[in-house]
Amino acid sequence: MSNQIELRHYKYFLALAKDLHFRKAAERLYISQPGLSRQIKQMEEDLGINLFERHNRKVELTKAGLYLQNELTNTFKRLDDIIDHAKLLNDGMDGNLKLGYVGSAMQLVIPELLLKYKNKHPNVLFNLNEMDNDKQIHALLNQEIDVGFVRMERVPRGIEIQPVFEDTFSLVLPKDHPLTESNFNDLSQVKDESFILFDSSYSESYHEKVMQIFDHSQFTPLISHYTVNASSIFRLVESGFGVAIVPTSLKLGYDMGIKFIELDNIPQRTTLRMVWSNSNTNPVLENLINSIIKK
Amino acid sequence: MSNQIELRHYKYFLALAKDLHFRKAAERLYISQPGLSRQIKQMEEDLGINLFERHNRKVELTKAGLYLQNELTNTFKRLDDIIDHAKLLNDGMDGNLKLGYVGSAMQLVIPELLLKYKNKHPNVLFNLNEMDNDKQIHALLNQEIDVGFVRMERVPRGIEIQPVFEDTFSLVLPKDHPLTESNFNDLSQVKDESFILFDSSYSESYHEKVMQIFDHSQFTPLISHYTVNASSIFRLVESGFGVAIVPTSLKLGYDMGIKFIELDNIPQRTTLRMVWSNSNTNPVLENLINSIIKK
DNA sequence: TCTATTTGATTACTCATAGTTATTAAATCT
DNA sequence: AGATTTAATAACTATGAGTAATCAAATAGA
Numbered sequence: 163m164s165n166q167i168e169l170r171h172y173k174y175f176l177a178l179a180k181d182l183h184f185r186k187a188a189e190r191l192y193i194s195q196p197g198l199s200r201q202i203k204q205m206e207e208d209l210g211i212n213l214f215e216r217h218n219r220k221v222e223l224t225k226a227g228l229y230l231q232n233e234l235t236n237t238f239k240r241l242d243d244i245i246d247h248a249k250l251l252n253d254g255m256d257g258n259l260k261l262g263y264v265g266s267a268m269q270l271v272i273p274e275l276l277l278k279y280k281n282k283h284p285n286v287l288f289n290l291n292e293m294d295n296d297k298q299i300h301a302l303l304n305q306e307i308d309v310g311f312v313r314m315e316r317v318p319r320g321i322e323i324q325p326v327f328e329d330t331f332s333l334v335l336p337k338d339h340p341l342t343e344s345n346f347n348d349l350s351q352v353k354d355e356s357f358i359l360f361d362s363s364y365s366e367s368y369h370e371k372v373m374q375i376f377d378h379s380q381f382t383p384l385i386s387h388y389t390v391n392a393s394s395i396f397r398l399v400e401s402g403f404g405v406a407i408v409p410t411s412l413k414l415g416y417d418m419g420i421k422f423i424e425l426d427n428i429p430q431r432t433t434l435r436m437v438w439s440n441s442n443t444n445p446v447l448e449n450l451i452n453s454i455i456k457k
Numbered sequence: 458m459s460n461q462i463e464l465r466h467y468k469y470f471l472a473l474a475k476d477l478h479f480r481k482a483a484e485r486l487y488i489s490q491p492g493l494s495r496q497i498k499q500m501e502e503d504l505g506i507n508l509f510e511r512h513n514r515k516v517e518l519t520k521a522g523l524y525l526q527n528e529l530t531n532t533f534k535r536l537d538d539i540i541d542h543a544k545l546l547n548d549g550m551d552g553n554l555k556l557g558y559v560g561s562a563m564q565l566v567i568p569e570l571l572l573k574y575k576n577k578h579p580n581v582l583f584n585l586n587e588m589d590n591d592k593q594i595h596a597l598l599n600q601e602i603d604v605g606f607v608r609m610e611r612v613p614r615g616i617e618i619q620p621v622f623e624d625t626f627s628l629v630l631p632k633d634h635p636l637t638e639s640n641f642n643d644l645s646q647v648k649d650e651s652f653i654l655f656d657s658s659y660s661e662s663y664h665e666k667v668m669q670i671f672d673h674s675q676f677t678p679l680i681s682h683y684t685v686n687a688s689s690i691f692r693l694v695e696s697g698f699g700v701a702i703v704p705t706s707l708k709l710g711y712d713m714g715i716k717f718i719e720l721d722n723i724p725q726r727t728t729l730r731m732v733w734s735n736s737n738t739n740p741v742l743e744n745l746i747n748s749i750i751k752k
Numbered sequence: 753t754c755t756a757t758t759t760g761a762t763t764a765c766t767c768a769t770a771g772t773t774a775t776t777a778a779a780t781c782t
Numbered sequence: 783a784g785a786t787t788t789a790a791t792a793a794c795t796a797t798g799a800g801t802a803a804t805c806a807a808a809t810a811g812a
Binding site: 465488489491493495496514 | 799800801802803807808809
Binding site for chain 2: 248
């Protein structure tokens, strides 16, 4: 029972389940149509499951077939990952880690963490992918990345979240702006400037926190631009289109005609958090979590 | 690359990984030793992974081979579950659910919940298994059950937990005991009796709660017996070996020479909780969770 | 040290079956 | 009614899984 079935059968089944058309699926598989017909039939008989309903001129998935399509797709994606990972082990690597991160984490936090980790585990291969907060959650759920670094507070069920680095905010001004660290007192001094901010699609909770800063300073800012990455914010500030408020750690790594004034006497902070899926079985993931969370 | 490999290869690999002996593994697979040698070799070449180290007179798994053994074992167990489930769908069932529960939940809570659920979903097949708290957590992690009903408070990462039913405690006495509902005031009236309790291995947190009751009544009980199931507790009480404290809902379903006095004016309660793994993809599981948690 | 035994790899064969081409049956469209 | 598209069936081919026989190497035993 379910004994003569081979991977081939499952692959053929998935192809047919996609096309719902024997000839086309067979073509895509580079086999003949009768060959496919026979393999599918054999699979149905061997499993004792009707996978397709053959109607007059169209093929449809049964309930059981639809279920199988979903589950098998996942299973084989997972199987591929397993083989890839085993290959790495075979080549002397201890494993690999696919990381996602918001751009604002790349200046300070990520390099530091990775250096520390790589020191301890030199044979772990890294893939780095900058992506926004929501994309990272998506990628985690699809097992496309192992770990993400986000600025958000709530995550869906199945995702773990832990703070990694807390940062102050800084005011960003053109270099020739009259305000300086010494004559700066509080934000009300820039209440008539126009502001350039990260788009709220970047992170709802990040955006809200920035708005709290304005509340706290008791004025409503004129926002002239929303944009999605730090360098375009800085470019706009440099060109005199306004001023900005960003996480302080972004100060590093950019050399532009701008200056930072750290807002360390307001209570708002932005926290970079590490997120990962608790159903992920990548064996080096645990190392990373321990090495980062346990300081 | 990793293209000509079939399920057969993986099955052979797992057999050899277990035996670490070509001839024996081949025997167990009902094929000849050269056949096995060739298939394994082919698998190693096709995947580009050295799976075994052939020493003088013994075969050992490589690092990559060991990893593969673990992961593939899981994957194929999962694949079997998927096929089983698809078969149920094929036979007109909507799916099946494997439940674990502590014995004390069987009297009142489980039947009520299941009746309500079965009404809505008549084509879901149930498997019921009485097991203690820890066993259920184990079974969940191994995907041997879909849902558990436990009396505990903390569960490991990856397991979800939600309260289902809160119960008072009751004092259990032999039928001919002088204490009755009308002349009972508080537990100090039985402070000189010996007590029969659930073994603390049943649940750490349950045991602690019962101890709190004694603290609350300001006496240290003489405990004469620890046992693991309700009916043996009742049997011992009936036979005059002592008195007991148990969840009130156990009153139902037993017809013995004992009587219950509900301790509803002490603050302690015991909560039956539903637990499940958040990596479980059984499609009917979600129904059950919704139907039970959302009252 | 020589022989017997146990190990997995190699070789040469066969036989089951995946995949082929050619055809049929049924339904739908002109 | 004839043309076309669909999947199933039938008969054939050839790939490669599995086999028996043998080899090479490494012990173990006398």
